[in-house]
Amino acid sequence: xxxxxxxxxxxxxxxxxxxxxxxxxxxxxxxxxxxxxxxxxxxxxxxxxxxxxxxxxxxxxxxxxxxxxxxxxxxxxxxxxxxxxxxxxxxxxxxxxxxxxxxxxxxxxxxxxxxxxxxxxxxxxxxxxxxxxxxxxxxxxxxxxxxxxxxxxxxxxxxxxxxxxxxxxxxxxxxxxxxxxxxxxxxxxxxxxxxxxxxxxxxxxxxxxxxxxxxxxxxxxxxxxxxxxxxxxxxxxxxxxxxxxxxxxxxxxxxxxxxxxxxxxxxxxxxxxxxxxxxxxxxxxxxxxxxxxxxxxxxxxxxxxxxxxxxxxxxxxxxxxxxxxxxxxxxxxxxxxxxxxxxxxxxxxxxxxxxxxxxxxxxxxxxxxxxxxxxxxxxxxxxx
Amino acid sequence: xxxxxxxxxxxxxxxxxxxxxxxxxxxxxxxxxxxxxxxxxxxxxxxxxxxxxxxxxxxxxxxxxxxxxxxxxxxxxxxxxxxxxxxxxxxxxxxxxxxxxxxxxxxxxxxxxxxxxxxxxxxxxxxxxxxxxxxxxxxxxxxxxxxxxxxxxxxxxxxxxxxxxxxxxxxxxxxxxxxxxxxxxxxxxxxxxxxxxxxxxxxxxxxxxxxxxxxxxxxxxxxxxxxxxxxxxxxxxxxxxxxxxxxxxxxxxxxxxxxxxxxxxxxxxxxxxxxxxxxxxxxxxxxxxxxxxxxxxxxxxxxxxxxxxxxxxxxxxxxxxxxxxxxxxxxxxxxxxxxxxxxxxxxxxxx
Numbered sequence: 001x002x003x004x005x006x007x008x009x010x011x012x013x014x015x016x017x018x019x020x021x022x023x024x025x026x027x028x029x030x031x032x033x034x035x036x037x038x039x040x041x042x043x044x045x046x047x048x049x050x051x052x053x054x055x056x057x058x059x060x061x062x063x064x065x066x067x068x069x070x071x072x073x074x075x076x077x078x079x080x081x082x083x084x085x086x087x088x089x090x091x092x093x094x095x096x097x098x099x100x101x102x103x104x105x106x107x108x109x110x111x112x113x114x115x116x117x118x119x120x121x122x123x124x125x126x127x128x129x130x131x132x133x134x135x136x137x138x139x140x141x142x143x144x145x146x147x148x149x150x151x152x153x154x155x156x157x158x159x160x161x162x163x164x165x166x167x168x169x170x171x172x173x174x175x176x177x178x179x180x181x182x183x184x185x186x187x188x189x190x191x192x193x194x195x196x197x198x199x200x201x202x203x204x205x206x207x208x209x210x211x212x213x214x215x216x217x218x219x220x221x222x223x224x225x226x227x228x229x230x231x232x233x234x235x236x237x238x239x240x241x242x243x244x245x246x247x248x249x250x251x252x253x254x255x256x257x258x259x260x261x262x263x264x265x266x267x268x269x270x271x272x273x274x275x276x277x278x279x280x281x282x283x284x285x286x287x288x289x290x291x292x293x294x295x296x297x298x299x300x301x302x303x304x305x306x307x308x309x310x311x312x313x314x315x316x317x318x319x320x321x322x323x324x325x326x327x328x329x330x331x332x333x334x335x336x337x338x339x340x341x342x343x344x345x346x347x348x349x350x351x352x353x354x355x356x357x358x359x360x361x362x363x364x365x366x367x368x369x370x371x372x373x374x375x376x377x378x379x380x381x382x383x384x
Numbered sequence: 385x386x387x388x389x390x391x392x393x394x395x396x397x398x399x400x401x402x403x404x405x406x407x408x409x410x411x412x413x414x415x416x417x418x419x420x421x422x423x424x425x426x427x428x429x430x431x432x433x434x435x436x437x438x439x440x441x442x443x444x445x446x447x448x449x450x451x452x453x454x455x456x457x458x459x460x461x462x463x464x465x466x467x468x469x470x471x472x473x474x475x476x477x478x479x480x481x482x483x484x485x486x487x488x489x490x491x492x493x494x495x496x497x498x499x500x501x502x503x504x505x506x507x508x509x510x511x512x513x514x515x516x517x518x519x520x521x522x523x524x525x526x527x528x529x530x531x532x533x534x535x536x537x538x539x540x541x542x543x544x545x546x547x548x549x550x551x552x553x554x555x556x557x558x559x560x561x562x563x564x565x566x567x568x569x570x571x572x573x574x575x576x577x578x579x580x581x582x583x584x585x586x587x588x589x590x591x592x593x594x595x596x597x598x599x600x601x602x603x604x605x606x607x608x609x610x611x612x613x614x615x616x617x618x619x620x621x622x623x624x625x626x627x628x629x630x631x632x633x634x635x636x637x638x639x640x641x642x643x644x645x646x647x648x649x650x651x652x653x654x655x656x657x658x659x660x661x662x663x664x665x666x667x668x669x670x671x672x673x674x675x676x677x678x679x680x681x682x683x684x685x686x687x688x689x690x691x692x693x694x695x696x697x698x699x700x701x702x703x704x705x706x707x708x709x710x711x712x713x714x715x716x717x718x719x720x721x722x723x724x725x726x727x728x729x730x731x732x733x734x735x
Contacts, residue, residue, distance in 0.1 A: 023637065030638035034500035037493045038569065038609060045584065045606035046572050051524070052583035070528070180420060186413050187404055196721050197421055200428070203717040205667035207684045208706040211691075212427040215434065215699065223430055223446045255427070263721070267730040281399075305733045316576045319669045323688065337578045341670065349582055356579040367574055 057353035077354035089331055089339065090355065092149035092156035101147035108143040112136045135369040138362070155242075158331065158339040158355075159362070165250060165335055166314040166366075172254045174307060177261025182291070184262075185269040195266070202259040210323030213252040217324075242332035245325050249333055252320050257313075261306055268302040269295065304375045311370055315363040336362075428710075435460055435703035442699050460700035465708075472705065475686040479709075482597055482682060483665040486604035490665075491658055493605070494612025495620075495650070499642055501566050501613070502620040503628070508565075511556030512549050519545045566617060573610035581674045588675060595679045600672060604665045611664075612657055618732040619653030620646065653731075656723035659716050666713060683709050 026033065055070075057077055062069045081090040097105075119132055142163055149156035184194055201209070215221075217238040219228040228234055238248045272295060280290045318337035321327055327334035327342065334342070336359040343352035396408045405413065433449075434442060436456035447453035464472050500506075523541035527534050588599045623646060631641045647654065669684040676685060683705065690702035723729065 027637040031504040034496045038497035041493060041606050042572055046580060049580035049583035053579055183413050183416055188413060194417055196718055197424055199717055199721050201424060203663055203713040204710055205684050207669050207687045211702055212431050215430060216427060221445055225446050263724050264730060264733055267724055267727045271727060302733055312574050337576055340578045344582060353582055359576055360579050363574055
């Protein structure tokens with residue numbers, strides 16, 4: 001107590017001093033001063049580039065020695081991706097749709113219409129409706145894209161590749177990550193050891209992973225080459241077949257990111273109180289019943305958020321395809337980020353920014369849809 | 385003897401007690417865990433032994449076991465760490481400087497913002513934000529069309545905005561809240577780096593800051609800021625309010641409260657977040673490709689530099705660099721997993 005008093009006394013002695021007035025001013029402005037650095041950093045390095053990128057996307061941008069030249073060209077850069085000379089690169093090759101393609105798109109269109117109709121019947125809020133219209137358009141557009149390319153036997157472009165990476169990767173990572181977490185939550189010995197070992201890939205630089213997997217995938221000089229020879233696939237190469245190359249990249253990406261899903265889900269599993277579980281066990285419930293009725297409902301919120309984070313990060317995938325296949329064969333493994341990077345490298349900044357913006361658009365719509373219908377939608381359903 | 389055989393089967397498939405596993409399921413569980421351990425470790429093992437191989441061993445087909453299949457040699461290690469060490473050392477030091485400083489910047493700025501959003505009330509007027517946007521657009525147009533110097537234009541724009549806020553700002557009624565600011569900051573993570581990197585490149589080119597440490601430090605700090613704000617906000621929210629209130633009653637300023645009460649209490653969360661951000665900055669590749677050439681080259685770039693050249697990929701040297709890069713991170717991983725098993729990072733995800 002006496003300490004506090006002396007503190008105050010000594011304070012009042014210097015009440016008029018400049019430093020004191022300054023510190024008082026600082027204290028009054030504390031709320032501003034605390035948040036300003038973060039806001040300025042984000043404004044300068046995130047918002048300003050975002051706007052500038054949009055400007056560049058609408059213009060032809062040439063770098064000269066030490067300076068640059070901008071010419072406004074309107075929607076030309078985007079037009080080129082959708083209808084012009086870069087269509088094969090971004091969307092894919094279109095040469096008529098097969099019967100299967102028509103059937104799938106018709107079914108998808110009907111499903112989307114039914115979903116929108118149901119929303120309008122149950123509750124209607126114009127902002128929600130616009131949001132759902134956007135998600136529906138994105139979903140339908142992607143289905144149309146895949147039916148016109150994949151299901152009709154043609155190549156699809158970087159948009160399709162990115163979507164494939166995101167969904168295939170997230171699915172594999174979730175399934176394996178959850179299985180590993182369930183295995184590790186069993187009463188086993190050496191839990192810490194497994195946790196550390198399984199966590200390792202997440203910490204390793206994507207570059208290292210890319211090159212390591214390139215060595216592993218080599219069918220003539222890699223460690224698995226005897227197996228390939230035995231299977232009669234000695235001449236097969238992972239990097240020359242489009243689908244093999246894509247799957248190869250998803251494997252590399254999954255190897256790196258399964259630990260993330262695993263570690264968070266394991267922490268969530270360990271947070272679930274054991275007594276329900278044990279009570280069910282005493283009552284003679286099977287392992288599957290316990291999982292479905294007790295573990296899963298408590299795991300869903302964390303699982304949804306983890307998958308949202310994975311979804312966001314998966315759209316940024318660029319290092320692995322760059323190193324493992326350089327986007328090849330042809331453009332078969334080029335993600336949109338890599339497409340944009342290659343455009344930048346050939347100094348076509350306008351196109352680079354246009355592709356980056358299309359990526360941002362796709363990412364935002366898919367992630368926000370997932371957030372609204374899965375992460376928040378579940379809460380809403382529970383509340384209703 | 386059907387009774388006896390049934391009891392053996394029973395013993396195999398039924399748990400001896402609650403909280404323990406039946407022998408059969410234990411076998412499956414440990415088997416699967418061992419398989420996944422192999423999946424994780426084999427690529428790392430392969431990197432390690434490739435760093436010990438000679439060119440002939442790598443190119444001649446697979447050899448698996450040192451001293452049995454091939455004679456390991458430290459030639460690549462010697463070359464990179466003793467003979468030709470300048471490049472390696474420079475990249476390594478660059479990486480350390482950039483990762484550490486950007487993490488420091490990111491953590492200090494981010495945790496301050498997180499604390500502020502968790503404890504103070506913000507009511508920025510919607511109209512003021514709109515005016516800021518309009519003023520900045522005007523500055524953009526002036527710079528682009530009339531070729532006015534950007535420093536002048538931006539300072540004038542900021543001054544105009546400040547005057548506008550002071551004069552007509554009070555008449556606006558609609559405002560945004562803390563939750564909106566928090567969402568705005570976290571949502572920056574959705575932004576793929578490729579969207580912003582081209583303007584950042586041009587910006588640093590104009591400032592003659594390409595290929596400097598500062599450029600990478602600032603960029604990495606901003607890229608990782610959303611993670612820090614997100615994790616630290618959650619953590620600060622969990623700290624009991626009473627401690628701060630008593631400190632404030634005793635006359636401590638906001639800054640002192642933050643420094644002497646909040647930060648020590650937030651240590652576990654701070655440590656976990658720091659390690660995470662440090663690792664992300666350490667491993668980052670694509671931004672470094674854009675923003676560096678030689679002077680500020682980081683170690684991931686050195687890895688991919690082993691690919692260039694007429695001799696093809698120098699797998700052995702590359703593996704040495706990868707291992708050198710992995711070692712500090714593995715130590716951090718061992719430390720970090722302790723925090724994760726405590727559920728420090730889980731808190732934010734549950735939110």
